[in-house]
Structure formats: structure tokens, C-alpha cells
Amino acid sequence: MMSTMSMKQAGTRMLTLALAALLGLAVDRGAAAQVFTGAFDVGAAGNAQKFNPLIAPAGFGFYNKYFGTLSLYDAGLRKISGDLAESWTYAEDGKRLVIRLRKGVKWHDGKPFTAADVKFTLGLVKHPDMASVFASRLSDVRAITTPDAHTVVLELAKMDASLPDAFTSIMIVPEHLLGKIPARELRNSTWWKSPVGTGPFKWARYSPDQYVELVANQDFYRGKPQLAKLVNRYFKDGSTATIALQAGEIQFSAMTLDQVRENRSTRAVHVIEGPSHVLNYIGFNNGDPRFKDLRVRQALLLAIDRKAIARSIFGGTASIGNCALTLPQYVPADIEQYDYHVAHAKALLRAAGWKQAEPLEMLTYYNDQASKDVMAVLQAMLGKVGIQVRPRFVDGSTFGTLTDAGRFSLVYAGAGNGPDPSTLVPLMKSSFAPPRGVNRMRVNIPELDSLFEAAQQEADDASRTAIYQQMCRVTNAQLPWIPLWVGNRFGGFSKKVGNMVWTPAPGGGRYQDYPERWTIEQAP
The missing domain is CATH 3.90.76.10 (Dipeptide-binding Protein; Domain 1)
Known part of the structure; x- marks a missing residue:
């Protein structure tokens, strides 16, 4: 049997794939036991070897298998x-x-x-x-x-x-x-x-630093899975995972833009891309007096040629963001576009009396090559207007520790908007600043707090949309974050995969992907 491909593109521009139809695979339902191995925790949407899902900010793509x-x-x-x-x-x-x-x-x-x-x-x-x-x-x-x-x-x-x-x-x-x-x-x-x-699969075994093996849940309420086993294999880095995918050792892994470009010549795997719904931004401690003046925040944004970065580093696979929200229906046409303007940025900094004794450290937990290129370009562009920064690459745990404690100047980070902007509440509402929550940039805007409250109390979709549009206007005008872009994310799949549904969702999941229907073509 072959599945049908479902790839819809509404306001979210989110892409979905039923791979069986794309690949044209015929699946023998009576085939021998099927084992699917993936690198489910590779990339920004993973949460490798952290198994309590109640404290997890990502990794949903594997948690919801069991x-x-x-x-x-x-x-x-x-x-x-x-x-x-x-x-x-x-x-x-x-x-x-x-x-x-x-x-x-x-x-x-x-x-x-x-x-x-x-x-x-x-x-x-x-x-x-x-x-x-x-x-x-x-x-x-x-x-x-x-x-x-x-x-x-x-x-x-x-x-x-x-x-x-x-x-x-x-x-x-x-x-x-x-x-x-x-x-x-x-x-x-x-x-x-x-x-x-x-879930559709049951826990079988865990080998630290190696893999987790799940087996089919025969009593799953939607029916017994087609796969006998589902394995999540761990890799030290995404490059190693991609090599394993190209060699046929695994059937799925997230891929970086650089890896996608390399694959274009070999066509070793199928690559699907779509908007991540993650806004990349420059964050700062809103309690830091150096950033209190709006003109400084405006200068930070005007100094960055975001369109050039999207074109040259991301190859056109990123769209510019101008507020904290990213879904098109929540972004009014009348907000400020903050087009690149070095002279204006310099003038704003002079008017604000900007003085800098030493470079500002810019933290990031992104460690792929494209992000390293972004950090280098940001450093150069900000330097042109007199804002000296020094990139620092850390792991996610260190990033959280430093920002929770307020020991940072700037960050290059990402925030998943998800399909409902209420996911921004713990990231931007003032009452959730550390230690109570993860508003690590210490955003404190009373009007924004009121809008979050109003949206949560409004059941009518049209009225909630109007509230979120106003939220976009507020974050566009006051710049509690410096919005940059929403990049695409990429998934690489073996040509033997059938019936797998995948979309580059924030956190790697929260959508129905029917893993009980997945199949993998067996060797003859």
C-alpha cells in the first residue's frame, strides 16, 4: 500500500510530509519485523538523554512515541x-x-x-x-x-x-x-x-550514550504499530548523524543547512524543509541600564543587515521577523520594518550617549557552522556602529545557568512561537522572570503583561487575533528582544521510509505524526 502525501501551506507556511507517497514505496504488510532507527535528538529540537518530559523544553518528537x-x-x-x-x-x-x-x-x-x-x-x-x-x-x-x-x-x-x-x-x-x-x-x-x-511504542532498553530501544505496543488504542522496534540513536554531533543517514545506518535525522547543501550533489537522502516557527533574536538583560534607552535597542536592530544575512548565510531559507510573534496572521502590515541603516544607528547611539569600555559577550547555544557564521557577521556589523561584541559558544545547560543568574550581556537565541502565541507567556511575561520562570531576558512591559492576560481570557478566535496583533505592535515598538529572522529547518530521510509524517515544529513535536503507521522497506 502507498500513503497519500499531505503537504499543506496555510498562513504558517508549515510543511508536512507523508513520505510514502513522496518516495513511492510499496509496503508489504506481511514483511518481516521492521526496525526503524533515527537520530531523534539531533539538532535544536532534541533533548538527548533527558528523560523526564515534564521538565523538558524540547524533545517531544521522541517523548510522544511512548x-x-x-x-x-x-x-x-x-x-x-x-x-x-x-x-x-x-x-x-x-x-x-x-x-x-x-x-x-x-x-x-x-x-x-x-x-x-x-x-x-x-x-x-x-x-x-x-x-x-x-x-x-x-x-x-x-x-x-x-x-x-x-x-x-x-x-x-x-x-x-x-x-x-x-x-x-x-x-x-x-x-x-x-x-x-x-x-x-x-x-x-x-x-x-x-x-x-x-504511546504506540513501549520502552525496552537504554544504553547510555548509545541508544534507546522501543518495541511495538500491541495494545495501542489506534492499533498495533507496523514497526516492531523504534530506536533513538545518540550521536556526538549532527555531522556524524548525517554520515550515518547517508550510509543507511539510520533512517532519519535533523540536518543543518550546510549538510543539506552537501547532500544536493549526492542526493543520498531525501530532505524536507519548512519554517521552524522559531524566532531567532538578540536578547539582553532588560534590567541592565545600558539597554534601558530605546534608542540603543533600535540601533542594535538597524545596524544588522538581516536581509543580507538571510540571503548569503541562509540561502534565502529564512524570513525576516519584526516582532516577537511570527505567524503571519498576527503580524500587522503597519509595524516598523527596521531596514538596515548604519548612519541612523550611529546617530541613535550618539544621542543615547552610548559608551563602551570593553566588548559585550554574546552567548549562544547554537554551534552549527551557519550559526557560527551568523555570530561572526553580527560581530562585524555591530562593530561598524560602535557596539563591540565577543561571541561565546556554550552548551544549552551552561546557557540556562548563566542567563537564569543574570550573568550575561547579550545572547543570540531562539524562541519557539508554536501555533499559539501563548507559548510566549513564560518567556516574556514579567511575573516569570527567574527564579520563577524562564523569562531570562527579564522583559517587564505592563502593557504586554495585560495583553497576555487578555488573550488567555478570550475564547473568540477573531478577538484573540486582534490581541496578538497588538502584542506584535508593542514588541515591535519597544523591542524587548531584537527580532532577527525565522529560519527553515530540515529533516533528512532514508529512501526506504514509508508513511512517516514530519514537520519542523518547535521543540520537535506537539503534533500527530501517527508513528504506528510508519514502515521501512526491508532488504531482499
Whole structure:
């Protein structure tokens, strides 16, 4: 059988692939046991060897192979539908959300999935000892009750229309196995290295620094997977993973632009690209007096020829961003475009009395060659207007430690907007500055806070869109971040892959990719 290709391009310009149709593979359903090996944690969307999904900012593309969430987006990141939840309904005043759960779902140990598991998981996310990255998304949840085994009721302080989006990130975990473990102990428990979920594949084994092996869940509620095993293989770097992909050792890996360019001559693998929905930006500590003057922030942006960088370094695979939001429907046409203008940037800095005794360190956790080229160009362009910077490349953990502590001047980073801009709440709302949250740039704009509140309380799509457009105007005018561009991301696939759905989503997932349908052509 061959699948049909579904590749839609709406306002998000997000690309989706059903690979079987693209590759034209005929799949023998009676073939021998199939093993699919991928480098699921290579690239910015991975979260290698960090197994607690409740504290994970990325890695969803593999977590949701063995865990389940209440809801998921479609592969085009446009519509939310139920996964472990069948439906959800808000009360008329918006202060109660009733979630109806899917029946007949089992945990991998055979125990039934129930409302108690959902209540337990959401409670864990809210528990301060878990320190979950999703806690802020549930801040308006005041009480959780379970009237029966398949119903969960959330009592809310106020309407929060963003909760279904939040649920796409929260992997539900088993109360019957974890309920007696204190949250502080569970956060870093070894249990996560042999977990029990509800997903299409079950955990089989973990070999540190080598791989995780999953096996088919025969009782998966949508049906037994076509693959017998799904393996996530670890690599020290993306180049090694790409070599393994080209050699046929693995069937999937994220790829960098440089690797994609190299592949164009050999055509060894199929490459699919699409907008990442991640805004790359220059961030700074908004509490630092050097950046208090708006003219300094404007000069930073005007000094950067973003169009030239998008053309020369990204080969036209990046689009310019002018506010913190990236989806076209949320970006009004009347915002400032901040076209490259060196003379204007210099004049603004003179007017602001800019003086610099030593170079400003610019941190980044991006370590691919294209990002290194970007950092070099940013250093040169900013230097032309009198802002001296010194690039510093660190890993993600070090970046988090330094920015949480406020020990930074500038950063080159990325923020996933996702299909719902409410994902920016923990990144930009003032109440989530460290240590409470991950507003590491210490953004503190009262009007922006009010807009976040208004959007969460608005159920009407048109009204929420208007609020988010105003949010774009505010971040465009006040520049709490220096917006740069949204780059494309790339996935490389073996020519033997069938029925695999993939889209370059923020964090690597939160969409329904039907892994139980994936196949791989067997050797003769």
C-alpha cells in the first residue's frame, strides 16, 4: 500500500510530509519485523538523554512515541484535536473546563488509563518541587477533580483559552506507579529511564550514550504499530548523524543547512524543509541600564543587515521577523520594518550617549557552522556602529545557568512561537522572570503583561487575533528582544521510509505524526 502525501501551506507556511507517497514505496504488510532507527535528538529540537518530559523544553518528537498527551495539533500545526482526551468544554463563564477522556486506553503494564492519571500529572506539573517548564501554563488552575474514571474537571481562577495548546506539551504519566514518590525525588528519578506510558511504542532498553530501544505496543488504542522496534540513536554531533543517514545506518535525522547543501550533489537522502516557527533574536538583560534607552535597542536592530544575512548565510531559507510573534496572521502590515541603516544607528547611539569600555559577550547555544557564521557577521556589523561584541559558544545547560543568574550581556537565541502565541507567556511575561520562570531576558512591559492576560481570557478566535496583533505592535515598538529572522529547518530521510509524517515544529513535536503507521522497506 502507498500513503497519500499531505503537504499543506496555510498562513504558517508549515510543511508536512507523508513520505510514502513522496518516495513511492510499496509496503508489504506481511514483511518481516521492521526496525526503524533515527537520530531523534539531533539538532535544536532534541533533548538527548533527558528523560523526564515534564521538565523538558524540547524533545517531544521522541517523548510522544511512548507517552501520550491530552491533545495534539495536526501535522500542519493549525488545528488541535484530542489524543488521550476525546473532547473538552468550557463553562459559560470560562472558569471551568471539563475534559472527557478516551476509553479503552491502557498503560504499557496493562493497567487502565483513567482520570486519576491526568489529575496526578497536572498536579505534578504545578508542584514547585517538580520545577516543570509548563507550570506557568497551568497557573490559573485552582482545583482538579475527577467525577468519574473518564472525566477531569479543572476549576480556573479565570478563563484560559490557551489550555488546550498547553496540553499538547504535557506527557501524561501513571499515578499508580508514581503517586507515592515525592515530586522532589521524582524529578530526577531513575524511573524515567525505564518508563511506562500509553504511546504506540513501549520502552525496552537504554544504553547510555548509545541508544534507546522501543518495541511495538500491541495494545495501542489506534492499533498495533507496523514497526516492531523504534530506536533513538545518540550521536556526538549532527555531522556524524548525517554520515550515518547517508550510509543507511539510520533512517532519519535533523540536518543543518550546510549538510543539506552537501547532500544536493549526492542526493543520498531525501530532505524536507519548512519554517521552524522559531524566532531567532538578540536578547539582553532588560534590567541592565545600558539597554534601558530605546534608542540603543533600535540601533542594535538597524545596524544588522538581516536581509543580507538571510540571503548569503541562509540561502534565502529564512524570513525576516519584526516582532516577537511570527505567524503571519498576527503580524500587522503597519509595524516598523527596521531596514538596515548604519548612519541612523550611529546617530541613535550618539544621542543615547552610548559608551563602551570593553566588548559585550554574546552567548549562544547554537554551534552549527551557519550559526557560527551568523555570530561572526553580527560581530562585524555591530562593530561598524560602535557596539563591540565577543561571541561565546556554550552548551544549552551552561546557557540556562548563566542567563537564569543574570550573568550575561547579550545572547543570540531562539524562541519557539508554536501555533499559539501563548507559548510566549513564560518567556516574556514579567511575573516569570527567574527564579520563577524562564523569562531570562527579564522583559517587564505592563502593557504586554495585560495583553497576555487578555488573550488567555478570550475564547473568540477573531478577538484573540486582534490581541496578538497588538502584542506584535508593542514588541515591535519597544523591542524587548531584537527580532532577527525565522529560519527553515530540515529533516533528512532514508529512501526506504514509508508513511512517516514530519514537520519542523518547535521543540520537535506537539503534533500527530501517527508513528504506528510508519514502515521501512526491508532488504531482499
